Amino acid sequence: MPFRMSDMVGCEFPLFAFSHCRDVVAAVSRAGGFGVLGAVSFTPEQLETELKWIDDNIDGMPYGVDVLIPEVQAVDHSVTADEVVAAIPQQYRDFTRQILREAGLDEGGAAPLGGAQQPNTSLGQELLEVSFNHPVQLIANALGTAPPQMIEAGKKHGIPVAALVGAKEHAMKQIDAGVDIIVAQGGEGGGHCGEVSTIVLIPEVLQAIEDAGADIPVLAAGGIMNGRQMAGMMAMGAAGAWCGSVWLATTEAETHEIFREKMVQATSRDTIRSKHRTGKYSRQLRSGWHAMWEEAGLPALPMPLMMLLSEPALRTIDKAAVSGNPKAQELCSYFVGQGVGLVREVTSAGQVVQDFKQDFVAGYENLAGALE
Amino acid sequence: MPFRMSDMVGCEFPLFAFSHCRDVVAAVSRAGGFGVLGAVSFTPEQLETELKWIDDNIDGMPYGVDVLIPEVQAVDHSVTADEVVAAIPQQYRDFTRQILREAGLDEGGAAPLGGAQQPNTSLGQELLEVSFNHPVQLIANALGTAPPQMIEAGKKHGIPVAALVGAKEHAMKQIDAGVDIIVAQGGEGGGHCGEVSTIVLIPEVLQAIEDAGADIPVLAAGGIMNGRQMAGMMAMGAAGAWCGSVWLATTEAETHEIFREKMVQATSRDTIRSKHRTGKYSRQLRSGWHAMWEEAGLPALPMPLMMLLSEPALRTIDKAAVSGNPKAQELCSYFVGQGVGLVREVTSAGQVVQDFKQDFVAGYENLAGALE
Structure with a gap:
C-alpha cells in the first residue's frame, strides 16, 4: 500500500x-x-x-x-499562579464543592488550587x-x-x-x-x-x-x-x-471501566459541546456534571480558570465512580466525540487497528x- | 455501474x-x-x-x-386557522414589522396572516x-x-x-x-x-x-x-x-441571484441551526434576520406560528433584496447546509451532475x- x-x-x-x-x-x-x-x-x-x-x-x-x-x-508572564487562582469567583468554588458534597464526596477534594502551578x-x-x-x-x-x-x-x-x-x-x-x-x-x-x-x-x-x-x-x-x-x-x-x-474504549486506555461502560451504552446523541470543563468549547460525554452547571445557570469561566476548578473535582469523581459511588458514576465524563455511538464493545488497541x-x-x- | x-x-x-x-x-x-x-x-x-x-x-x-x-x-382538527393566528403574541408581530420597517419596507407586507389557511x-x-x-x-x-x-x-x-x-x-x-x-x-x-x-x-x-x-x-x-x-x-x-x-446555487433554482451570490461568498461557518424561521431547528444561511431576533432576546415561537410570521416577511425581504435594497440583502436567508462553504460558482444543475x-x-x- x-x-x-x-x-x-x-x-x-x-x-x-x-x-x-x-x-x-x-x-x-x-x-x-x-x-x-x-x-x-x-x-x-x-x-x-x-x-x-x-x-x-x-x-x-x-x-x-x-x-x-x-x-x-x-498567559501574561506578569500574572502569578496565585493571581490566576484568585480570579476564580467564590460562587464557582462553592458550587464545585456542592456538586461533590451532593455525591457524598469530601469537600476537601474540591480544593481547586492543587493543579495551579506557576x-x-x-x-x-x-x-x-x-x-x-x-x-x-x-x-x-x-x-x-x-x-x-x-x-x-x-x-x-x-x-x-x-x-x-x-x-x-x-x-x-x-x-x-x-x-x-x-x-x-x-x-x-x-x-x-x-x-x-x-x-x-x-x-x-x-x-x-x-x-x-x-x-x-x-x-x-x-x-x-x-x-x-x-x-x-x-x-x-x-x-x-x-x-x-x-x-x-480499549483495554490499554487511561480511562476507567465505568467510563468505558458508559461509552458502550452511549448513542451519538449523548455528547455535548460544552465550555463547562476547560473554559473553551470541547465535546465530551454528556453527564450529570453538565446538567448541574446548566441548571445552576452559571456560565463557564474562561480557560484556564474553569479547568483549575473542574479537573481536580472530576478526578475525585472518577475515583469515587470506580469505587462504586452511583452519583459519581452519573457525574463522570471525559472528552469524546459523537462517534461514541458506534462503540459496541471494549477491545484491545491492536485489535482496533486490525x-x-x-x-x-x-x-x-x-x-x-x-x-x- | x-x-x-x-x-x-x-x-x-x-x-x-x-x-x-x-x-x-x-x-x-x-x-x-x-x-x-x-x-x-x-x-x-x-x-x-x-x-x-x-x-x-x-x-x-x-x-x-x-x-x-x-x-x-x-394540528388539532378543532383549532381553526384564525385561532392559530391569534396565538401569535403581539410583541412578535410588532417585532417582525420593526425588522421590515428598519429595512425601509412597507409594514403592510409584514401582515403575518396571509399564509394562514384552514x-x-x-x-x-x-x-x-x-x-x-x-x-x-x-x-x-x-x-x-x-x-x-x-x-x-x-x-x-x-x-x-x-x-x-x-x-x-x-x-x-x-x-x-x-x-x-x-x-x-x-x-x-x-x-x-x-x-x-x-x-x-x-x-x-x-x-x-x-x-x-x-x-x-x-x-x-x-x-x-x-x-x-x-x-x-x-x-x-x-x-x-x-x-x-x-x-x-444553480441557474435553474428557485433562489434569487442575491442569495446565490451570498452562497458563493459564504464559508462553512456562515450557517446557523436556528428555530427563528420555522419554529423547529433548521440550518440556514446566517443573516441579519437571525441577528435581529437574537439581539431582541425573543425566543422562537413553536411551529407553525414562527413560520406564519417569518415566511411572509422573508418573501417581502427577498423581493426587496432583488430590487437592490442593501438592508434586505443583509436580511435575506434560506435553508442551506454547511456545504455552502464548498460552493465556488453558480452553474447549471446538469453540469453539477456531470x-x-x-x-x-x-x-x-x-x-x-x-x-x-
Whole structure:
C-alpha cells in the first residue's frame, strides 16, 4: 500500500492514534498504525520516562508526540499562579464543592488550587527537546498555529510537524506557518473542536491548500471510529485518519471501566459541546456534571480558570465512580466525540487497528463494486 | 455501474436532488441523476401542473415526489386557522414589522396572516394521489415516520417509499414502519436537521438496519456537495447521496441571484441551526434576520406560528433584496447546509451532475491508488 504517510512518518497504515496513554501509542504502532502521545500534561521528566518506556515496548515501530500547551503559554508572564487562582469567583468554588458534597464526596477534594502551578512558558520547548532525544517521527501541535521554533526544530531534525485545525481559516494560517501535515478535525470530534463537520471541513481545507499552491497532506479527524469511514475520508482526498475517541474504549486506555461502560451504552446523541470543563468549547460525554452547571445557570469561566476548578473535582469523581459511588458514576465524563455511538464493545488497541484495516478494504470494495 | 438504486428507482447514477423547483428536478434526471420534487407547499392543482411540466420536459427519465406536511396534519382538527393566528403574541408581530420597517419596507407586507389557511388534513393524501397519476419512481416523506397509508400506497403502486431521519432512533421507527429507503441526514445539512454528523449517522443507521435483520438501502445526506464526498459516503456503505443545498446555487433554482451570490461568498461557518424561521431547528444561511431576533432576546415561537410570521416577511425581504435594497440583502436567508462553504460558482444543475460523476470516479481512484 503506497500510502503517502508511509513515506512521511514510516507507518504501514495511515491510522493515527492520539492518546495520553503510552500503552495505546505502543500497541497501535506495533499493529501497523501510528501512535501519537499527547504530552501536554507531562513535565519534561515525566515525558522522558514515558518515551523511554515507549522505545522499549514499540518494537522499533514509528510514533509521534503532541507537545504544546499554547493556552498556558499565552498567559501574561506578569500574572502569578496565585493571581490566576484568585480570579476564580467564590460562587464557582462553592458550587464545585456542592456538586461533590451532593455525591457524598469530601469537600476537601474540591480544593481547586492543587493543579495551579506557576506557568512555565518554556515548557513546550523543553518537551520538544525531550522528544527529539527519542526516535520520534512526528511532532504535533494540538491547538493554535504552530510557532516558528517548532517548525524550525522539525526541519532541523528532519521530522514533519503536524497541526490540528477546525476551520478553513485556521488551516490557511497553518499553511503560511509552514506545517508539513494538517489534521482537519470536524466538530463531531471529541475534545476542543469547532462547528464545521468533518466531511465539509476536509474538502474545504484541501481546496485552501490547493488555492495556496501548497502540497500538504490532510489527515481526517472527528467522528472516525472504523475503517470504512477511514476509506471514505481517503476517497475524499485525505491522506489518512486521526482518531482519539476510539482508543478510549480499549483495554490499554487511561480511562476507567465505568467510563468505558458508559461509552458502550452511549448513542451519538449523548455528547455535548460544552465550555463547562476547560473554559473553551470541547465535546465530551454528556453527564450529570453538565446538567448541574446548566441548571445552576452559571456560565463557564474562561480557560484556564474553569479547568483549575473542574479537573481536580472530576478526578475525585472518577475515583469515587470506580469505587462504586452511583452519583459519581452519573457525574463522570471525559472528552469524546459523537462517534461514541458506534462503540459496541471494549477491545484491545491492536485489535482496533486490525479491524480498521479489514474495514478499510471493505470500504474500498463497497466503492469498487459500484464501478465494476 | 450496477448501483442498487438503479434497480430500485431506475436512475443511472444514485445522486438524488431534492428541490422545490421543477427545472432542477428535470435537469438532474435528464443528466442521469434522480430529481425529487419537494411538493409540500403545493395544492393538489399546483402539483398536477408541476408534474405535467416535468413529464413534458424530463425525456422519460425517472423522478420522485416528496409529499407530506406532517406538522400541519398534526394540528388539532378543532383549532381553526384564525385561532392559530391569534396565538401569535403581539410583541412578535410588532417585532417582525420593526425588522421590515428598519429595512425601509412597507409594514403592510409584514401582515403575518396571509399564509394562514384552514389546515387541510387530507392534503398529504391528495398530493399522493396526484403523484400516482404520473410516472413517479419514488415517494419521499421528509419529516416524521412514514404513515401506514403511504407505505400501503407505495406497495400498491410498486413505488418505493423513502423517509428522512436525523438520528438512529428515528431510523429504527422507519424500519418498523416498513419504508423501502432511508435517507440519513447529518446535522450539517440544510433545513430541518438533528445534531449527529453525517459520517457518524450513516454507520449508526446501517448498524441499526443490520441489527433489525432488515435490508434497506441508506442514502447519505448532509454536507454533500461533490462526487468525492459521494464516493466517500458510498465507501462507508451508503447506496447513494441525497443533496439539497448544492442545487440552490444553480441557474435553474428557485433562489434569487442575491442569495446565490451570498452562497458563493459564504464559508462553512456562515450557517446557523436556528428555530427563528420555522419554529423547529433548521440550518440556514446566517443573516441579519437571525441577528435581529437574537439581539431582541425573543425566543422562537413553536411551529407553525414562527413560520406564519417569518415566511411572509422573508418573501417581502427577498423581493426587496432583488430590487437592490442593501438592508434586505443583509436580511435575506434560506435553508442551506454547511456545504455552502464548498460552493465556488453558480452553474447549471446538469453540469453539477456531470461534475459529480467525474469527481465520483476521482474519489474511487483516490482509494484505489492507495491499495494498488
